[in-house]
Amino acid sequence: MNEALRPSSRRAAKNPAVAHHGKLRKRSIGRTLAKVLGIGLSVALVSGGAVAAYAAWDLASTVKPTVSLGNEKVLEGVPDVGAMEGGVNLLLVGSDSRQGQGMAFGDPEEETAVLNDVTMLMHISQDHSHVEVISFPRDMFIDVPACTDPEDPAGDPLDELYGVKINSVLSHGGLGCVVKTVEELTGVTIPFAGTVQFNGVAAMSEAVGGVEVCVAEPIEDEYTGLFLEAGMHELSGMPALQFLRTRHGVGDGSDLGRISNQQVFMSSLARKLQDSGTLGDPVALYSIAKAALANMELSDSLANPTTMVSIAKAMKDVDLDKIAFIQYPTGTTEGGVKPSDSAEIVNLALQNDTPVVFDPTADDASFASAGDPNTVTVEAVPSEEVPAEEVPAEEVPAPTTGALPSDVTGQTAAETRCSAGRTLDDQ
Numbered sequence: 001m002n003e004a005l006r007p008s009s010r011r012a013a014k015n016p017a018v019a020h021h022g023k024l025r026k027r028s029i030g031r032t033l034a035k036v037l038g039i040g041l042s043v044a045l046v047s048g049g050a051v052a053a054y055a056a057w058d059l060a061s062t063v064k065p066t067v068s069l070g071n072e073k074v075l076e077g078v079p080d081v082g083a084m085e086g087g088v089n090l091l092l093v094g095s096d097s098r099q100g101q102g103m104a105f106g107d108p109e110e111e112t113a114v115l116n117d118v119t120m121l122m123h124i125s126q127d128h129s130h131v132e133v134i135s136f137p138r139d140m141f142i143d144v145p146a147c148t149d150p151e152d153p154a155g156d157p158l159d160e161l162y163g164v165k166i167n168s169v170l171s172h173g174g175l176g177c178v179v180k181t182v183e184e185l186t187g188v189t190i191p192f193a194g195t196v197q198f199n200g201v202a203a204m205s206e207a208v209g210g211v212e213v214c215v216a217e218p219i220e221d222e223y224t225g226l227f228l229e230a231g232m233h234e235l236s237g238m239p240a241l242q243f244l245r246t247r248h249g250v251g252d253g254s255d256l257g258r259i260s261n262q263q264v265f266m267s268s269l270a271r272k273l274q275d276s277g278t279l280g281d282p283v284a285l286y287s288i289a290k291a292a293l294a295n296m297e298l299s300d301s302l303a304n305p306t307t308m309v310s311i312a313k314a315m316k317d318v319d320l321d322k323i324a325f326i327q328y329p330t331g332t333t334e335g336g337v338k339p340s341d342s343a344e345i346v347n348l349a350l351q352n353d354t355p356v357v358f359d360p361t362a363d364d365a366s367f368a369s370a371g372d373p374n375t376v377t378v379e380a381v382p383s384e385e386v387p388a389e390e391v392p393a394e395e396v397p398a399p400t401t402g403a404l405p406s407d408v409t410g411q412t413a414a415e416t417r418c419s420a421g422r423t424l425d426d427q
Contacts, residue, residue: 066303067175069193070148083313087126087353090192090302090311091179094118094201095170116170116178116195118244118262121186123350128314130322130355133266134346135259136182137328138167139336145184147177165336170195175297185339187351192311193299200295202241207291208278210236211269213243216418220427221249230421240265249422256327256337261419263325263411270323270413279316285309323413324356326404342405349402359406 093116119136144161150173158173169178179193196204205211212234219228226242226249235243244262251257278284289305292298301307315323326346330337349356411417 066298066300067150067193069176069179069191069299069301083128083316084124084307084310088122088124088192088311088314089188089190089350090122090124090194091182091190092118092120092122093170093175093178093193093195094120095195095197114171115167117167119166119178119182121182121190121350123188124311124314124318125353125355128318131315131318131324132350132356133323133325134186134350135262135325135327136166136185137259137330137337138165138255140166140328140330141333141336141338142166142181142185144169144172144177144181147173147180150174150176175299179299186347188347191299192302192307194292194302195297196295198241198245200291201244202237203291203295204288205236205240207288208269208272208284209276210234211240211265211272213264213268214416214418215421217421218423219243219246219249219419219421220423221246222424223248228421235265248427250419251422253422253427256330257420259327260409263327264417264419266325267323267411267413267415267417271320271416274316274320279312285312288312320414321412322355324358324410325412326356326408326410329405329408340407342408345402345405346408349404354402356402356404358404358408358410358412362404362406362409 096115096117115138117138119138121134121136123132123134125131141163142165144164146157146160149155149158158177161172164172166181169181173180175193175195179190183190212232214232215228215230218230219226221227221242224242224245226239226246228243233239244265245258246261247253247255247258250261273279276284278288285308286305289308292308293303293305328346329340329342331340346356348354
């Protein structure tokens with residue numbers, strides 16, 4: 001077990017070290033050569049054959065400038081080849097910036113906001129037996145710790161912020177500040193992170209060969225240009241991006257409905273990656289790694305294809321019903337939402353590396369009803385607690401699973417659910 005990757009305590013997260021992330025840096029010739037050699041070795045080991053040299057050059061040529069999070073020291077000693085040892089915490093940020101995205105998403109000169117409209121934390125357990133993916137609502141009010149200024153890393157840190165929406169943090173202090181904010185919120189250390197824009201999402205969906213999703217009622221969204229009839233759809237490229245972005249066309253038209261829609265997509269993606277053997281296929285992993293390197297801004301810790309392969313291999317044998325997609329629990333407040341009392345239960349599960357099970361009575365109106373004939377649900381596995389009366393109190397083992405309260409919604413990757421579409425008449 002990699003002690004360095006053990007989740008931190010809630011108390012420790014209250015005063016995290018200042019993250020030395022910041023402005024993008026030009027890569028030195030020595031560092032680039034070292035990365036090329038490392039890529040060549042990894043490709044040779046996982047794929048073999050004469051293509052290794054070309055693959056090494058091809059991957060190295062796609063590496064974009066990276067961001068330092070300032071906490072990469074927790075990864076010292078982690079191997080480059082094979083499944084990542086110990087636990088993994090990785091933050092994925094979806095930016096709505098139009099810069100460099102062409103005119104398909106609006107004029108980049110006029111629509112210049114840089115908001116983290118998607119913020120997801122993936123936690124792989126220490127023993128690789130379970131995975132949790134937490135989605136944080138973009139309109140959730142949170143506090144932001146002091147962060148290193150990405151424009152002036154050596155200067156004074158950016159001031160703390162209080163009661164701001166989480167989707168404003170990326171524009172305030174960059175990817176490193178988003179990481180530090182989620183660390184403070186959840187109480188765990190996050191050594192891996194990446195930011196992806198619109199075109200990158202489309203490219204990544206193409207790299208995995210598309211994802212099949214179920215739509216229970218028609219989706220009609222003039223804002224994203226997504227129009228889908230009820231039924232099964234194979235989505236790749238632009239349609240996949242539209243499906244992930246749609247808010248007005250699903251559920252109640254809110255961002256919470258969009259999160260549920262994204263969980264439909266992600267659970268299907270997880271099933272495909274496992275069923276198709278992609279996570280054990282070096283050619284497929286190479287294609288995905290290349291797409292990520294070319295289309296994402298990554299932390300220094302994640303910008304090596306060998307690290308990506310190691311993380312992917314850590315998930316290869318996780319049972320689908322142990323991959324949980326969780327909507328961070330919130331309650332309504334003026335102008336948005338705020339973390340509810342149940343948020344601390346989710347935080348503790350992450351900190352203690354505890355697998356979770358959903359309350360089967362939890363209601364998420366953004367999914368199709370349980371009675372929909374296209375919907376297949378899996379019964380939640382009960383917590384494996386030992387009744388106190390069977391053994392002395394001091395010998396009662398801790399629960400091996402954590403039961404989530406009914407206001408925590410989501411699904412496992414083993415569940416096939418359908419998006420609850422919304423037509424223009426309902427908007």
